[in-house]
Amino acid sequence: MSLPSALRLEAPVTRPLPEAAGGEGDGLIRVLHVLSTLLPGGSELSVLRLTGALDPRRYRTSVAFLRGEAVLRRDFEAIGAEVVPVRLRTHFDPFCLLRLRALVARGRHDLVHTHMDVADFYGALAGRLGGARAVVSTKHAPDEFRSRRTWKRYPFLLLERLAYEMDDAVIVVSQGLAAFLEETERLPRHKMVIIGHGVDGGAPPLPRAEARAALGLPGLDPLIGSVGRLSREKGHAFLLRALPAIVAAFPGAGCVLAGDGPSRRDLEDEARRLGMADRVLFLGHRGDVTAILSALDLFVQPSLYEGFGMSLLEAMAARLPIVATHVGGIPEVVDDQVAGVLVPPADAAALARAAITLLSDPERARRLGDRAARLVAERHSSSSVAARVDALYRRVLGSPA
Secondary structure, three states: OOOOHHHOOOOOOOOOOOOOOOOOOOOOEEEEEEEEEOOOOHHHHHHHHHHHHOOOOOEEEEEEEEEOOOOOHHHHHHOOOEEEEOOOOOOOOHHHHHHHHHHHHHOOOOEEEEEOHHHHHHHHHHHHHHOOOEEEEEEOOOOHHHHOOOOOHHHHHHHHHHHHHHOOEEEEOOHHHHHHHHHHOOOOHHHEEEOOOOEOOOOOOOOHHHHHHHHOOOOOOOEEEEEOOOOHHHOHHHHHHHHHHHHHHOOOOEEEEEEOOOOHHHHHHHHHHOOOHHHEEEEEOOOOHHHHHHHOOEEEEOOOOOOOOHHHHHHHHOOOOEEEEOOOOHHHHOOEOOOEEEEOOOOHHHHHHHHHHHHOOHHHHHHHHHHHHHHHHHHOEHHHHHHHHHHHHHHHHOOOO
């Protein structure tokens, strides 16, 4: 039985670029983002913010995702983006490629923008076969498969190299990540463009007592916490191991972890092992980040590696004092002793000391939070990031400014 013509893996579709780079003569540039998931993680939220910040008179955006639930569907649709599930049933799924290729061709997308892991390969190849005029990738962090210590990682490395060959440009979110990719993956510097993430000021913070009541938090004070995916590389286990020392200094202290992921059960077990289960609250995926940050006295980012740190920007914009690890792109976001305190990774004792120091000195903590908010406004606004991405899109498309 032959495949429908729209799904045949045949020669790439080619078509001329209209004068205004629009796929259907309406002057709009059609962009298809390809993501592995639509969960509220750093890369997904960065795409959401970018989509909302790009000029809708110039761009029409679609978002395809390969796995999981469409948690952010309504958020994307609220800013005018089309959301399309393109299911990846196994790591090597030719039918996923066919579906993506058909989506690119049917939507007459001018540019395919891929984000991490297998989405890079499937999106880049589908873009080329479907007739997109340009393919761009963003590397938000080292890919997950790098943590695999067996031969199984090598096919993914090959797919990643092939994706790079098809990319017109690769956005890298920090200088630290760029150096890592150049050294470990031989990603050519001439293809890299450094563009970090951006955030807006967002909703004004809630009064702390009101935020804690809205979240149903018990009477723990002070309250430290973190927002993000619960996975090994985020280092939450070291935050939990720092908690007993913090509680010894502040007997009412508690910890909030907002987010979900493969390490959640292990972290819950670790909290019980440490005798801290009644002081650690696992909130799961939450859409009310403003309320969560408003409830905290201190934000902690204990990552073992980090491409950039989207949640750090949100905490900085909320004027929270920050303790974070000195890894990856974090020092490019948080100026040590200016916008927060940086400590070595995988060091629970150092995390505890830094947290206790800031909790013991509210005036210093307030100054750090104020400086952090100013730095975010100056360096990392969504509008400034969107302007740089817009310039890149136009360059790779050969479109006039």
